[in-house]
Amino acid sequence: MKFTRIMPAGARLRAAALLASLTALGAAATAWAQQDVPFWGNIPVAPEGIANKPLPDGPFQYATAEGQDIRVVVLTKELEFPYAIAFLPDGTILVTERVGRLRMLRDGKLVAKPVEGGPPSFHAGTSGLPGAIHGYMNIAPHPDFETNRWIYLSYTKPLPDQSTVVAVGRGRWNDGALSDFEDVFVLDKGAGGPTPFVFGKDGMLYIATSGGNAQDPMNQGGKVLRVHDDGRIPRDNPFVGKEGYLPEIYTLGHRNQLGLTVHPVTGDIWASENGPNGGDEINLIRPGRNYGWPVVSFGRQYHGPWQHKDNRPTHEGYEPPVVFWTPAIAVSGLTFYMGDALPKWKGDLFVGGLRYGEIPGTGRLDRVLFNQRFEELRRESLLLDLGQRIRDVKEGPDGLLYVVTDEDEGAVLRIEPAS
Numbered sequence: 001m002k003f004t005r006i007m008p009a010g011a012r013l014r015a016a017a018l019l020a021s022l023t024a025l026g027a028a029a030t031a032w033a034q035q036d037v038p039f040w041g042n043i044p045v046a047p048e049g050i051a052n053k054p055l056p057d058g059p060f061q062y063a064t065a066e067g068q069d070i071r072v073v074v075l076t077k078e079l080e081f082p083y084a085i086a087f088l089p090d091g092t093i094l095v096t097e098r099v100g101r102l103r104m105l106r107d108g109k110l111v112a113k114p115v116e117g118g119p120p121s122f123h124a125g126t127s128g129l130p131g132a133i134h135g136y137m138n139i140a141p142h143p144d145f146e147t148n149r150w151i152y153l154s155y156t157k158p159l160p161d162q163s164t165v166v167a168v169g170r171g172r173w174n175d176g177a178l179s180d181f182e183d184v185f186v187l188d189k190g191a192g193g194p195t196p197f198v199f200g201k202d203g204m205l206y207i208a209t210s211g212g213n214a215q216d217p218m219n220q221g222g223k224v225l226r227v228h229d230d231g232r233i234p235r236d237n238p239f240v241g242k243e244g245y246l247p248e249i250y251t252l253g254h255r256n257q258l259g260l261t262v263h264p265v266t267g268d269i270w271a272s273e274n275g276p277n278g279g280d281e282i283n284l285i286r287p288g289r290n291y292g293w294p295v296v297s298f299g300r301q302y303h304g305p306w307q308h309k310d311n312r313p314t315h316e317g318y319e320p321p322v323v324f325w326t327p328a329i330a331v332s333g334l335t336f337y338m339g340d341a342l343p344k345w346k347g348d349l350f351v352g353g354l355r356y357g358e359i360p361g362t363g364r365l366d367r368v369l370f371n372q373r374f375e376e377l378r379r380e381s382l383l384l385d386l387g388q389r390i391r392d393v394k395e396g397p398d399g400l401l402y403v404v405t406d407e408d409e410g411a412v413l414r415i416e417p418a419s
């Protein structure tokens with residue numbers, strides 16, 4: 001079992017003790033016998049009965065709810081745990097791999113040689129298992145890429161003392177390679193985790209963090225931060241000049257954020273946030289607001305109890321999520337589709353899911369149809385039968401949807417009309 005292999009002896013003892021106490025509790029509280037499942041700390045070890053399903057070569061054809069038949073083409077499945085995808089004006093597709101490599105596709109084909117010039121990074125553990133640390137994470141060109149050639153990257157940066165921090169940096173794109181890589185914003189130790197970022201329509205760089213103390217305004221963890229493209233702190237940030245607040249903070253109260261996107265029409269920033277066992281959220285990010293974690297959340301803790309006694313999606317005194325999931329789908333990358341190629345999906349939100357209901361092998365792509373007030377009308381789960389961990393989804397310049405799977409035979413999928 002993977003967990004037994006990676007679990008330190010102390011953790012194994014604690015897990016055994018916790019399991020014993022939970023078992024005793026269960027025996028006292030119930031007359032019937034529920035299954036005892038192994039734990040890693042306070043997290044049940046995920047079952048592997050349907051995990052690691054190989055991705056067929058495709059293409060795959062589907063009927064979908066709105067009457068729009070789609071074909072899903074596998075552009076490559078030779079990536080090693082790819083993380084995020086970005087598009088350059090010349091048609092080049094960039095994909096990060098969590099092992100700390102940058103890859104590119106040209107003319108829809110994976111270029112065998114990795115892109116050179118990125119920073120050294122550190123990764124550990126297995127994607128999807130507790131404690132995993134990713135090397136390269138999000139990637140995006142600067143809004144003025146055509147003139148300045150900057151490519152931005154979030155990554156786990158190894159330090160000389162063997163520890164790590166998460167940084168957002170940039171390098172110049174020249175003829176298929178990066179040069180002059182420099183850090184733009186280095187997060188404090190303990191803040192970071194999976195670190196998506198996005199450029200707002202205001203030209204600012206929004207960085208979503210995990211970890212740390214989400215309610216502590218002097219801690220960078222569990223926040224959305226807002227900085228200039230060179231890392232300087234904007235004077236109009238909501239907490240600038242406020243005693244006891246870090247001036248880079250834009251919003252507070254987030255748990256584990258895996259995706260950020262800008263609505264192409266409204267310019268609003270939207271984030272995906274993972275609860276533990278349920279309580280996944282899509283949040284509309286407004287300056288200075290508090291999104292509740294860990295005080296309130298609509299979901300369970302990994303070992304069973306509700307996160308909050310008044311379990312509900314609305315949060316008194318906090319910003320409620322726009323969309324929520326219980327059980328969790330492990331929300332990842334997200335994007336609003338605005339293309340013409342798949343017209344019945346125009347305006348819909350697409351969000352990746354790494355796994356459903358704490359069961360590996362159940363990744364999906366969820367589509368959410370909103371009304372004009374961004375209230376949910378419909379939700380459809382796509383690509384369920386593929387069973388892949390879907391890590392990122394973006395619209396390409398061709399108006400098609402591109403999906404990245406976080407697998408050891410990691411894929412880039414392209415969703416196009418079936419006819």
Ligand SMILES: [Ca+2]
Nearest residue numbers: 281291292293
């Ligand atoms: Ca929340």
